Amino acid sequence: MRTILRSLFTGVLSAVSLATVAVAQDAKGPLRIEITEGVIEPLPFAAPTFAPESAQAAEMAANITSVVVADLTGSGIFREIPPSAHISGITNFDSPIQFSDWKAVNAQALITGAVAVQGNGQISVKFRLFDVFAQSALGDGLQFQGTSNDWRRMAHKVADAVYSRLTGESGYFDSRVVFVSESGPKNARRKRLALMDYDGANYRNLTDDHALVLAPRFSNDGRQVLYTSYETGKPKVFVLDLATMRQHALDDLPGMTFSPRFSPDDRTILLSLSDGGNTDIYSVDVATGQRSRLTSAPSIETAPSYSPDGRQIVFESDRAGTQQLYIMAASGGEARRISFGAGRYGTPVWSPRGDLVAFTKINQGRFHVGVMRLDGSDERLLTASFLDEGPTWSPNGRVLMFFRQNAGSDGAPSLYSVDISGRNLRKVPTPEFGSDPSWSGLLK
Amino acid sequence: MNIRLAALIIMGVLSLSACSNRFDGMGAGANDPSKAGNYQPNTPEYFVASVGDRVLFAVDQSTLSSEAMSILDKQADWLAQNGEFSALIEGHADEQGTREYNLALGARRASAVQAYLVSRGVADNRLSTVTYGKERPIEICSTEECWSKNRRAVTVVQVGTTS
Numbered sequence: 001m002r003t004i005l006r007s008l009f010t011g012v013l014s015a016v017s018l019a020t021v022a023v024a025q026d027a028k029g030p031l032r033i034e035i036t037e038g039v040i041e042p043l044p045f046a047a048p049t050f051a052p053e054s055a056q057a058a059e060m061a062a063n064i065t066s067v068v069v070a071d072l073t074g075s076g077i078f079r080e081i082p083p084s085a086h087i088s089g090i091t092n093f094d095s096p097i098q099f100s101d102w103k104a105v106n107a108q109a110l111i112t113g114a115v116a117v118q119g120n121g122q123i124s125v126k127f128r129l130f131d132v133f134a135q136s137a138l139g140d141g142l143q144f145q146g147t148s149n150d151w152r153r154m155a156h157k158v159a160d161a162v163y164s165r166l167t168g169e170s171g172y173f174d175s176r177v178v179f180v181s182e183s184g185p186k187n188a189r190r191k192r193l194a195l196m197d198y199d200g201a202n203y204r205n206l207t208d209d210h211a212l213v214l215a216p217r218f219s220n221d222g223r224q225v226l227y228t229s230y231e232t233g234k235p236k237v238f239v240l241d242l243a244t245m246r247q248h249a250l251d252d253l254p255g256m257t258f259s260p261r262f263s264p265d266d267r268t269i270l271l272s273l274s275d276g277g278n279t280d281i282y283s284v285d286v287a288t289g290q291r292s293r294l295t296s297a298p299s300i301e302t303a304p305s306y307s308p309d310g311r312q313i314v315f316e317s318d319r320a321g322t323q324q325l326y327i328m329a330a331s332g333g334e335a336r337r338i339s340f341g342a343g344r345y346g347t348p349v350w351s352p353r354g355d356l357v358a359f360t361k362i363n364q365g366r367f368h369v370g371v372m373r374l375d376g377s378d379e380r381l382l383t384a385s386f387l388d389e390g391p392t393w394s395p396n397g398r399v400l401m402f403f404r405q406n407a408g409s410d411g412a413p414s415l416y417s418v419d420i421s422g423r424n425l426r427k428v429p430t431p432e433f434g435s436d437p438s439w440s441g442l443l444k
Numbered sequence: 445m446n447i448r449l450a451a452l453i454i455m456g457v458l459s460l461s462a463c464s465n466r467f468d469g470m471g472a473g474a475n476d477p478s479k480a481g482n483y484q485p486n487t488p489e490y491f492v493a494s495v496g497d498r499v500l501f502a503v504d505q506s507t508l509s510s511e512a513m514s515i516l517d518k519q520a521d522w523l524a525q526n527g528e529f530s531a532l533i534e535g536h537a538d539e540q541g542t543r544e545y546n547l548a549l550g551a552r553r554a555s556a557v558q559a560y561l562v563s564r565g566v567a568d569n570r571l572s573t574v575t576y577g578k579e580r581p582i583e584i585c586s587t588e589e590c591w592s593k594n595r596r597a598v599t600v601v602q603v604g605t606t607s
Contacts, residue, residue, distance in 0.1 A: 186584040212579060214543060234574045235547060256551060256575060259544040272548065274575060277506070277555025279548035300548040316545065322504075323545055346542040360542050386586065389542055407586035411539075436543070 031109060031131040031138060033077060033166050042079035043166065044106055045072065046132075048089045050113035050125070057123070060148065061115035064125060064155040068111065070199065071159035071173040075399075076424030078166075081107045093126060099135040107132050111162055121147050125154045129162055139165050152201055153443065160442070172394040173198065176440045177401065178216040178225050179415060181205065182433035186411055189433075193227060193240070198394075198401075198439065200429035206240060207247070215259060215390075216240075218440045219266045225438075226250075226260035226269060237271050251289055259302045263330075264310045270294075272302040281315055283330075294332030305349045305357075306330065314338070314348040314357050325359060327374065338376040347390050351397045352441075356420070358391040358400050369402045371420055382422040387411075392439045401428065403435040486526050488601050495522045499557060501595040503540070506552040508560055516557060519599055520564035530570040530605045533557045534598045537578045538591035550575030557597040570605075 033043045047069050052061040072078040083089075087101040093114035102110050113127035128141040142161055144154045153174055160171030181194035190209035193216050196202055206225070207213055214235070216227040225240040232249070237260040240247040250257070250269065259272040269284045280295045281304045295301040299319035306313055307330075314327050320337065323344040328335035339345040343363025350357055351371075361368040361381060367388040370381040387405040394400070398420060405413040413435035415428035428434070483490035491497060496519070499512035508516065523529060535554030537546035554573035562568050583590030 187581055189579070191579075212576075214547075214579070256547075258547050272544065274548060274551035277552045277559075277573075279551060300545065300552070302548050303542075303544045318545075323542075344541075346545050362541065365540070387539065405539075409584040409586075411584070411586060 031134065031166065032168060040077060042073075042077055043108055044079045044081050045109040045111060045162075046081045046086060046102055046105065046107035047072075047111040047113075048083060048086055050115050050127070051090055051093050053093075053114055053116040057115045057117040060117055060123060060151060061113075064115055064151055064158070065113065067152055067155035067199075068113075068127075068159045068162070071156060072162060074199065074426065075163065076419055078109075078163075081105050093128075097130055097135075099130075099132055102130075102132045109138070109162070109166060111158075113158065117148065121149075123148045123151060123154070125151075125158060127158045127161070129165055152197060156197070169398065170396045170442065172396045172399060172439075172442065174443050175395050176218075176222070176443065177392075177415075177428075177437050178206070178218055178440070179403075179430070179437040180213060180216065180435045181430065182413060182435060183209070186409060191435075193225065194430075194434075195242070196430070198428075203431055206242075206245070215436045215438075217261050217438045219262045220264055220441060221266055222440045222443060224262075224266075226262060228258040228260070237269070250284060251291075253291070259304070261305055263306050264308055268310075270304040270306070270313065272304070281313070281332075292332075294328070295335075303347050307350050308352055308354045312350075314350055316346045316348060323362075325357065325376075338372065338374065339379075340376055341379055349391055349393060351393050352395060353397040356397070358393065358420075360389045360391065360402075369400060369418065371400075380422065382418050382420065383416070383425065387413075388416075390436055392437050394439055395442045399424075401437045401439055403437065405435075488529075491519075491522055491529075491599075491601050495519055497600070498596045498598045500592060501553055501597070503538075503591075503595070504549065506549065506556045508556055513560065516560050517564060520561050520566050523561070523566045523570065523601070526601075528603050529601045530572075530603075531561075531566075532600045532602070533561075533571060533573045534580075534600060535573065535575045536580060536594055536596050536598070538594040539578050539581065539586065540591060541578065543577055543579075546577035547575050548577075550577045553595075553597045557599065561599075 049065045050061040052058040069080050073080050085105045088098055090112045110130040110132050116124045124145040126143045129138040131138050144157050146154055156174035159173045163171035175198045177198055178195050180191050182189050182191050184190045191213050192209040193206040193213050195206055212230040214228040216225045227238055228235050229238045235256045235258045237250040237257040238247050256274040257271050261270045267286050272279050273282050279300045279302050281301045283292045297319050299317055301317045304313045304315040311330050312327055313330055316323050317326050323346050325339040325345045325348045326335040326337050343361055345359050345361050347360040348357045356371045358371050361370050366384055368381040369383045369388045369391045372379040385404050386407040391400040391402040399417050401417045403413040404416050405411050412433040415434040415437050418425045496515040499515050533554040535550030537549045558571045558573050581594045583593045
């Protein structure tokens with residue numbers, strides 16, 4: 001989609017681009033919520049229904065406002081002052097703000113907006129953010145333009161801009177998740193790839209369920225998905241192009257391949273190859289198809305994930321007897337173990353900020369999703385259940401999505417998200433069972 | 445007399461797998477006692493019911509128990525007598541592990557069976573392996589009773605070659 005970001009045209013505001021948004025968030029306003037690892041008090045905001053600029057924009061304005069509110073409250077760090085408490089609304093986007101009305105209902109931040117529907121299927125969304133107590137605007141007003149089909153994305157972009165200005169960190173709402181959609185009984189589960197917005201909207205299937213598929217992984221440009229398919233009868237890494245929906249096996253070399261992951265520049269793919277019962281990590285040059293072997297121990301080496309700079313790989317291995325986490329150079333060679341707590345550790349994923357590794361931990365029959373620093377220190381378990389598995393990072397490194405399966409004969413997986421503070425555990429809605437999520441970066 | 449003997453052996457196998465509600469691969473229907481005695485010895489159904497198509501593993505292990513080896517000895521004998529068959533060995537894991545690790549573990553288990561059968565004289569090119577990790581449980585409860593049956597390697601025989 002081509003969402004156009006451009007300036008509002010009031011006298012105070014000059015031309016706005018993505019770059020100026022970055023400037024605006026650097027210029028610290030008086031209102032700022034610090035995201036810390038302790039308990040935080042959600043910041044109260046008001047978002048009166050965006051003003052429709054014509055009668056036919058009314059429904060769209062209401063829908064966009066509700067998605068902005070759902071994004072912000074869903075993050076767990078903002079709390080909405082509900083419209084029923086509002087003293088006044090915003091009927092005209094350019095009218096002066098009655099700050100006393102918003103102060104009286106204890107809204108610290110105020111989001112105002114307007115929505116216009118044009119005849120050609122285009123809509124435009126404008127918004128401003130205000131610090132109620134300082135009675136001033138926080139950053140410039142912004143306008144997004146796109147097709148009416150992309151109205152949710154425009155709402156997510158508004159919410160991302162608000163999140164960014166109030167936290168000083170980039171948002172994560174304008175993003176998508178590819179995952180395995182599962183149906184059927186536990187001993188005859190059917191699996192297919194599916195794609196949806198981060199909040200579960202705009203769900204669609206990417207494959208049918210005739211062949212078992214596992215562990216999809218987004219490319220960093222968001223255009224391709226790597227996954228494992230049993231199309232040929234054995235597990236093989238496949239590539240799906242989201243624009244053309246064409247899919248093909250990564251190569252036709254012998255051996256079972258699985259657990260793929262793109263490098264940060266999308267030019268190299270890591271995968272696991274099982275040969276003669278031994279599983280090792282290989283890299284594949286996307287342009288030439290050339291395979292390089294990165295590990296050669298007789299133990300299991302799998303689940304590789306690059307550091308954001310592409311120079312290192314975190315992976316799991318049972319070379320010391322049980323499943324543990326290791327870091328090695330991207331070219332392979334010596335690895336250092338980073339997990340030393342009780343139990344087994346798997347599915348490591350390097351955070352987009354580069355400072356943490358998220359993982360699945362199995363200890364005394366319980367599964368956890370957790371994070372640790374690169375040297376294994378500060379291990380924190382964020383969840384606990386019969387089976388929590390497979391974390392994936394939000395674009396800004398603040399939230400993890402994973403899947404949780406309940407025990408027993410009706411056991412089935414669902415997607416969940418949790419803040420890296422361990423707060424705000426939420427079920428992510430999916431039409432069928434869901435597993436193996438992979439979170440995209442922020443959409444372009 | 446031969447038919448009676450075969451039927452008795454089948455009954456023994458069935459009692460071991462009485463809790464199983466679904467056989468893998470070619471074995472569907474083999475747990476119906478009324479049909480068990482009718483299988484010809486050179487059929488996949490006979491292989492499942494009378495030879496034993498699967499071996500079980502300890503938690504997070506791929507080493508073959510003596511019990512597993514005796515079943516694999518019988519599989520090797522059957523494959524020696526039925527040269528037109530090849531076998532695909534499926535390695536499986538229980539749900540107490542992560543997906544990717546369990547794929548690797550299933551590959552290890554299938555490979556352990558393959559290596560043993562080769563050591564008992566089965567030609568390498570008649571055997572191939574596949575791992576399903578924890579994706580194909582046959583038992584669905586979440587206790588050791590079910591998990592122990594899901595930690596398995598299943599030898600699926602068919603006429604011709606397996607891919």
